[in-house]
Amino acid sequence: MTVRLRLTVLYGLLFLVSGAGLLAITYLLVAHGGTSVVMSTQSRSRLGETVTTYVGVGEPAGLTEALRGLAAEQQAAIMHRLLVQSGVALAVMVAVSVVLGWVVAGRVLRPLHAMNGRLEAALDSHRRFVANAAHELRTPLTLEHALLEEAVLDPEATVETYRAQFAELMVASEQQARLLESLLVLATSERGLDRRESVDLAGLAEKVLVRVRGERPGVVVEAELGSAWTTGDPALVERLVANLVDNATAYNVPDGWVRVVTGTEGAFSWLSVSNSGPSVPPEMVEQLLNPFQRLDRTAGDGHHGLGLSIVRAIAAAHAAELVVRARPEGGLVVGVRFSVPVV
Template structure:
């Protein structure tokens, strides 16, 4: 791993070096080309003159060295040959000067290209040094020391933002690992309890030589109850894992119809517990997994009935809040400390951990996971008189938005 990353780092440094050197070479070549063209076109039409005095009459003779003569100037044949000779010599000197300029510019460009490559390598190394440090630190981080952070200091530039992003990711990963460890520990504890009870019941039955058929039947009935509790626990764990993985299917779900079905199924239980169920179900549809939406509604209603008081009340409502659909479930019940509300949304958390009522504290945690999988907002509030007020606000259904538009 370290050798591979080192080779990759060298390749990046080489690419940056070549990039810096290539850009300098290209810009230098363009600059020299522009300079050469400017010099080459700077003086062809400039006429130079030289004056001399003739021995006979003391007259001055102008010799024009440029490519053009002033208007009205008349030259004899001898003067024209002299001017042409001087002009040819000037052109040769100019061509030689331009050749020297081109050669010397090329030599200077080659020298500066080498210098640019060396400087580019140094700059690339300096730029990549913080990345190499962060890479080495990340490679040292594992599940045992996930609490470590990059903690890069300096100006708020791109590298600092990258390091802060990685630190945030490590923080979320640490929280997820801690939650996973707690979940595994709690699941092991919840599964150990019924297994221990099963073993005790079987051992008591086997070791009793005077056990009758009725006693065997009673023990087996208790074993069936414990087995059903284990089945519900495993099913809840499976639903929780499925909802946390995300949605495998999305379709339009009649939320009001699902709530109505759940309330009809819970009617006999409500009558046994002397609970008053008030339903205000307005037609509304959401987009999601029908099975998970049904489990969300069922868990909320089950929780509202399980943690209630004699002659208590359960209120269920569905409807729309603007363009978003909502489901609200409110119940009477024992007082819930406000600081306990967030804990109740975690797996295996309930107000009374010693209660042996067949509940494992997974209902609300499953609701939270299903709501998160549907990108819904979950609000849980402790009521002043006891019980909870829970509201799930689903995203607007895409088809309804398109119809409205």
């Protein structure tokens, strides 16, 4: 039995019980209200006119048995008619109350159903997130265990082999550190902002581009940085810019390019990052914004599929508009639009 049906039955039962109680009280009051008999006598006046005289008596002592029986029959008929008509009216009103209860229950439960759907979706997303995080953390831990086991069980291990294995352990440890840092940033940005300061998207982008040009000299980085001030958490906004630029350079093609543009238009400051790269199916664009989603499912490249999900969380925390679209030639165009601070 659905919740709506249960509420409808409850409404109907409550109305039936209250209506039956009201009917019983009315019936008892009428039944014990006493017998009132009206007697009439007719006589002629001296002028020849007929005069009728009415006399009301509560329980006349001189009333004949025949009149008593007639009065009792009339009262019984009245009570029976009252009971039948009241019962019919109660049945009709119970049916009406059931219909109204069904309608009211539907309206009451509609927002609850919507809220329940959102909660189930959030719980499913949380479960997938935890499962993916556990999977991503298990991979470097398994690698570390294998490297340590190999070092312990190898009787011919030398200093050079130890150093090589330790170097691999350091790489795996760095991957874990980056993953944990990304998870922490994601959780922090989803929680909301603790502080707001004036930040310039152009300044943050320039800072990020200086680092990227030194790390990835094989990618041509173009910039058109106009003043774009907004308010927010400087560390989170810088992380947003860094994630967009890092993704654009990491998921690229040989001799590819990245273009970063900032500016102000009306009441909004905006940042746009576009790149060459592998072709992205349009239906995959929305999925790439979810945690642990990668266009290439090959693991071990140091990327965990958290970059764009962190961007979306940071944009949502700043009430910024995030637009992502796939370029027909390959790569993505990602735009983020912030509100301009009121002076």
